[in-house]
Amino acid sequence: xxxxxxVADWTITAAEETARFTHAAGAEYWAPRVWNxxxxxxxxxxxxxxxxxxxxxxxxxxxxxxxxxxxxxxAGDPGVWAEPRYEPDDDFVFVSGxxxxxxxxxxxxxxxxxxxxxxxLRGLRIRIAAYRSASRAGA
Numbered sequence: 001x002x003x004x005x006x007v008a009d010w011t012i013t014a015a016e017e018t019a020r021f022t023h024a025a026g027a028e029y030w031a032p033r034v035w036n037x038x039x040x041x042x043x044x045x046x047x048x049x050x051x052x053x054x055x056x057x058x059x060x061x062x063x064x065x066x067x068x069x070x071x072x073x074x075a076g077d078p079g080v081w082a083e084p085r086y087e088p089d090d091d092f093v094f095v096s097g098x099x100x101x102x103x104x105x106x107x108x109x110x111x112x113x114x115x116x117x118x119x120x121l122r123g124l125r126i127r128i129a130a131y132r133s134a135s136r137a138g139a
Contacts, residue, residue, distance in 0.1 A: 007056050008049035014062045017069075019121060021053060022113040033108040039096035041108050044086060047093050051132060054125040057118075066118035078123040084131040095127055 002015035009024035023046075025031040033041035042050050057063060081097035094108070098120055101111040116124065 003060050003062050005056055005060070007053040009046065010049060010053040012053055012057050014057055014060055014118065016062070017066050017117055017119070018115050019057050019063075019118055020113055020115050021050075026112045027110045029110065031110040031112060032114060033092065033094075034099055034101040034103075034111045034114045035106070035108045036100045036104050037098065039082070039094060039108075040099045040114060041087075041092040041094040044091045044093050047128065047132060051125070051128045054121055054128060058121055058125060063118050063121065067122075070119045078126040080120055081123050081127045084127055086135075093131065095124070095131075097124060097127075 002013045005012050005014075011022045011024075013020045013022070021032070023032050025043075030043045030046070032043075081095055084093050084095040086093050099114050099116045101109075101114045103109065103111055
């Protein structure tokens with residue numbers, strides 16, 4: 001049975017090995033952008049809410065069960081994600097890493113929802129939190 005939680009404009013459905021993040025913007029301009037298997041982009045104004053969504057998802061029992069099943073692997077390793085980078089031309093923050101959408105296409109495309117394996121959430125949360133901290137510090 002999937003676990004459902006909502007944080008700000010994000011609805012997260014988590015089951016077995018995967019978390020699906022659905023954004024209220026649908027597939028409009030400010031929707032998340034995904035390049036299957038390569039990374040995702042989040043509107044700069046939505047990064048804090050996405051960070052909270054990651055944090056809340058990591059509190060779910062389904063997350064911990066997935067981490068336990070993959071103990072000893074690169075589960076939670078921030079190295080599977082690149083450091084986030086801000087693109088001022090479109091006001092998005094992009095991070096390369098293992099995410100995917102049901103709408104495969106080359107390059108970053110707006111999507112209403114995307115999936116991330118639960119074992120990779122910790123690494124992404126570390127990267128996003130570090131980015132936010134550096135942004136607040138003016139780095």
